[in-house]
Amino acid sequence: MLTExxxxxxxxxxxxxxxxxxxxxxxRCVDQEHGGFMTARNRDGSIIDxxxxxxxxxxxxxxxxxxxVRVEQRKEWLDWAENGLVFMQRHCFDTDGRMFFQVTxxxxxxxxxxxxxxxxxxxxxxxxxxxxxxxxxxxxxxRILFRLFLRYLNTxxxxxxxxxxxTRPTRGLAIPxxxxxxxxxxxxxxxxxxxCTAEIDRCIGEIQTYFVKPDMQxxxxxxxxNGEFIDHYDGRMINxxxxxxxxxxxxHEARVRGGDQKLIVMGCxxxxxxxxxxxDTEYGGMLYFVxxxxxxxxxxxxxMKFWWPHNETIIATLLAxxxxxxxxxxxxxxxxxxxxxxxxxxxxxxEWYGYLHRDGRISTPAKGTMWKGxxxxxxxxxxxxxxxxxxxxxx
Amino acid sequence: MLTExxxxxxxxxxxxxxxxxxxxxxxRCVDQEHGGFMTARNRDGSIIDxxxxxxxxxxxxxxxxxxxVRVEQRKEWLDWAENGLVFMQRHCFDTDGRMFFQVTxxxxxxxxxxxxxxxxxxxxxxxxxxxxxxxxxxxxxxRILFRLFLRYLNTxxxxxxxxxxxTRPTRGLAIPxxxxxxxxxxxxxxxxxxxCTAEIDRCIGEIQTYFVKPDMQxxxxxxxxNGEFIDHYDGRMINxxxxxxxxxxxxHEARVRGGDQKLIVMGCxxxxxxxxxxxDTEYGGMLYFVxxxxxxxxxxxxxMKFWWPHNETIIATLLAxxxxxxxxxxxxxxxxxxxxxxxxxxxxxxEWYGYLHRDGRISTPAKGTMWKGxxxxxxxxxxxxxxxxxxxxxx
Numbered sequence: 210m211l212t213e214x215x216x217x218x219x220x221x222x223x224x225x226x227x228x229x230x231x232x233x234x235x236x237r238c239v240d241q242e243h244g245g246f247m248t249a250r251n252r253d254g255s256i257i258d259x260x261x262x263x264x265x266x267x268x269x270x271x272x273x274x275x276x277x278v279r280v281e282q283r284k285e286w287l288d289w290a291e292n293g294l295v296f297m298q299r300h301c302f303d304t305d306g307r308m309f310f311q312v313t314x315x316x317x318x319x320x321x322x323x324x325x326x327x328x329x330x331x332x333x334x335x336x337x338x339x340x341x342x343x344x345x346x347x348x349x350x351x352r353i354l355f356r357l358f359l360r361y362l363n364t365x366x367x368x369x370x371x372x373x374x375x376t377r378p379t380r381g382l383a384i385p386x387x388x389x390x391x392x393x394x395x396x397x398x399x400x401x402x403x404x405c406t407a408e409i410d411r412c413i414g415e416i417q418t419y420f421v422k423p424d425m426q427x428x429x430x431x432x433x434x435n436g437e438f439i440d441h442y443d444g445r446m447i448n449x450x451x452x453x454x455x456x457x458x459x460x461h462e463a464r465v466r467g468g469d470q471k472l473i474v475m476g477c478x479x480x481x482x483x484x485x486x487x488x489d490t491e492y493g494g495m496l497y498f499v500x501x502x503x504x505x506x507x508x509x510x511x512x513m514k515f516w517w518p519h520n521e522t523i524i525a526t527l528l529a530x531x532x533x534x535x536x537x538x539x540x541x542x543x544x545x546x547x548x549x550x551x552x553x554x555x556x557x558x559x560e561w562y563g564y565l566h567r568d569g570r571i572s573t574p575a576k577g578t579m580w581k582g583x584x585x586x587x588x589x590x591x592x593x594x595x596x597x598x599x600x601x602x603x604x
Numbered sequence: 605m606l607t608e609x610x611x612x613x614x615x616x617x618x619x620x621x622x623x624x625x626x627x628x629x630x631x632r633c634v635d636q637e638h639g640g641f642m643t644a645r646n647r648d649g650s651i652i653d654x655x656x657x658x659x660x661x662x663x664x665x666x667x668x669x670x671x672x673v674r675v676e677q678r679k680e681w682l683d684w685a686e687n688g689l690v691f692m693q694r695h696c697f698d699t700d701g702r703m704f705f706q707v708t709x710x711x712x713x714x715x716x717x718x719x720x721x722x723x724x725x726x727x728x729x730x731x732x733x734x735x736x737x738x739x740x741x742x743x744x745x746x747r748i749l750f751r752l753f754l755r756y757l758n759t760x761x762x763x764x765x766x767x768x769x770x771t772r773p774t775r776g777l778a779i780p781x782x783x784x785x786x787x788x789x790x791x792x793x794x795x796x797x798x799x800c801t802a803e804i805d806r807c808i809g810e811i812q813t814y815f816v817k818p819d820m821q822x823x824x825x826x827x828x829x830n831g832e833f834i835d836h837y838d839g840r841m842i843n844x845x846x847x848x849x850x851x852x853x854x855x856h857e858a859r860v861r862g863g864d865q866k867l868i869v870m871g872c873x874x875x876x877x878x879x880x881x882x883x884d885t886e887y888g889g890m891l892y893f894v895x896x897x898x899x900x901x902x903x904x905x906x907x908m909k910f911w912w913p914h915n916e917t918i919i920a921t922l923l924a925x926x927x928x929x930x931x932x933x934x935x936x937x938x939x940x941x942x943x944x945x946x947x948x949x950x951x952x953x954x955e956w957y958g959y960l961h962r963d964g965r966i967s968t969p970a971k972g973t974m975w976k977g978x979x980x981x982x983x984x985x986x987x988x989x990x991x992x993x994x995x996x997x998x999x
Contacts, residue, residue: 249902251899252900257900260837309768317771318768318771319771319772320768321767372706372714373716376712441653505647507973507974509967513904564904566962572904572906574900575900
């Protein structure tokens with residue numbers, strides 16, 4: 210990549226993060242009355258719903274504490290992070306140690322879900338906070354949450370089953386994938402090198418063994434317990450943006466390990482296949498769901514363009530280019546970057562729209578929902594900014 | 605409505621049912637090996653998924669037995685209905701008397717859902733079968749299923765709660781609505797006049813008391829236990845096609861009762877408000893979800909055009925015109941009929957596409973899924989055909 214291109218991209222991501230994304234969310238979504246964050250926001254930032262998604266509490270806390278650690282020790286970032294952490298600790302835990310999924314503005318529980326993703330995001334939030342403030346209690350809490358997460362996922366029968374698993378038992382890509390991300394974050398923020406690296410190796414092995422399908426040239430989302438292809442709606446439904454997120458977690462691991470070739474090959478292989486599956490050659494952008502055999506997908510929003518698969522693909526292609534030097538990945542990065550930046554940003558009120566139709570038209574002007582908050586976009590901006598700084602230094 | 609128009613519409617619905625919709629599904633989806641119906645079908649009728657949705661087993665059985673009762677005593681319709689009934693009885697019941705939601709081709713259980721809609725469709729299937737064959741055991745089974753349905757919905761604590769109901773208890777429109785439909789079907793097919801009519805009155809009262817909101821000029825889908833407006837995503841999300849389906853159940857009740865004016869006023873009021881909310885003045889057709897306060901809807905497919913709201917709106921507008929003689933409803937009927945017939949039918953392989961984008965482009969070519977089977981479209985064709993016959997006789 211040419212130095213000029215590096216400089217210009219670096220400015221896009223850095224300035225986008227600091228001057229556009231962060232000012233859209235903060236201090237606006239910080240609830241000064243009850244604590245926590247209200248992330249359900251209309252185009253102009255006004256509130257759509259005061260309910261609080263627990264995922265977003267953890268993710269926003271992680272983001273703010275991480276910015277404090279990796280960008281600058283701004284007191285406001287720390288204050289807002291604390292506001293999220295305290296709200297989670299006070300209102301988001303059930304009596305069994307598990308967390309809720311959605312609570313009211315004042316913190317009364319509304320929903321608890323089967324899966325332990327609220328706990329995953331709370332773990333990375335506590336870890337980043339612990340690093341930012343050297344808070345030993347938060348370090349301990351991050352470890353407890355990560356172990357609770359692992360215990361629930363790896364102890365048969367502990368999580369309520371999805372459907373009737375005896376008939377068609379399955380395993381899902383999301384679980385090893387997010388485990389890698391929590392382990393990488395805990396290792397970066399609070400150490401625990403051996404434990405975290407072992408978990409990462411285990412999960413990368415699981416993805417390779419069960420989900421990566423060379424004969425089909427794709428990564429499946431849902432497989433049988435031994436990796437069997439399930440030739441039904443769920444088993445055929447692939448999520449290119451999601452698999453590409455897994456690809457960059459693996460490429461990031463290669464980067465952390467000083468350029469581990471095996472991991473680079475694996476991450477790039479996943480990226481190559483899923484780009485092929487997900488890139489919309491007609492309208493541009495990443496399709497949401499694709500059927501592995503080319504049959505119709507049952508989910509109604511299969512051909513929409515969501516913001517986050519574009520964030521993940523921008524990271525993955527830039528990282529693949531950085532690690533391999535291949536022109537192909539620079540081209541792909543430019544393709545997905547240009548498509549995303551010409552369709553998602555809102556020049557008037559800032560941040561990105563989240564949900565576009567296949568051809569790029571806006572489906573909803575909402576900037577935040579229970580699912581979209583300050584996470585994928587600022588994480589991408591931060592990651593790419595700092596990766597480009599490293600690339601610049603190596604020129 | 606002019607006689608010519610009546611004749612031409614009658615032919616469209618009757619011939620569409622007998623020469624297009626039914627031949628698309630039958631005998632193709634009848635599983636000669638394991639019984640039941642495989643309704644997940646691609647554009648050309650080929651199989652997408654062999655799993656069986658229990659809703660579709662009940663609905664298809666109801667349709668076939670109803671055709672036998674109301675159209676013609678064709679042996680094949682009865683044989684196929686029996687094939688559905690036997691499969692349900694053998695494979696779709698759990699040991700607690702409740703039914704599954706999805707089973708494999710051979711009938712092994714895959715999913716069971718909180719709600720008792722599988723039981724609702726099985727009840728109408730048994731009732732229509734009982735009437736077609738004078739089968740006393742099926743009559744008894746239809747009654748048992750309807751009472752099980754009512755008991756689960758009306759006994760606090762019997763159904764697993766949705767979310768954590770203590771914080772924000774709700775009631776949903778779907779429950780009184782579908783109760784009306786089961787009660788109307790059982791009354792038509794197996795009698796039980798007093799019991800069914802009392803249930804219908806109770807449910808119409810419930811809709812009027814809790815869901816009909818004159819101050820907001822709409823019918824809500826989800827309200828507080830006492831009908832309170834819940835100013836959050838779920839409480840604001842209205843489903844015009846669904847409320848219009850409720851409207852025609854109420855108008856049908858008015859028709860059965862020889863033109864009950866109070867019910868005509870109520871049904872037409874719901875239709876008026878929800879047409880106003882749901883009719884897409886930009887592209888035509890019925891929008892799927894609309895926010896009661898005009899805020900963004902969180903569900904991704906909010907602005908898509910699904911087949912079934914169009915089926916329900918075609919019935920409701922024709923019935924409203926029949927009962928009131930108002931030109932407005934004839935105009936609306938023509939608008940929605942014309943939009944639907946110029947976008948949903950597939951002239952090459954028959955039947956209707958189910959899922960269009962807002963502007964009418966096809967989102968998926970699938971003709972059948974776990975959700976779409978031989979139900980809404982043929983029910984509309986049958987209802988409108990027979991209603992137009994009645995209108996013709998009265999000319």
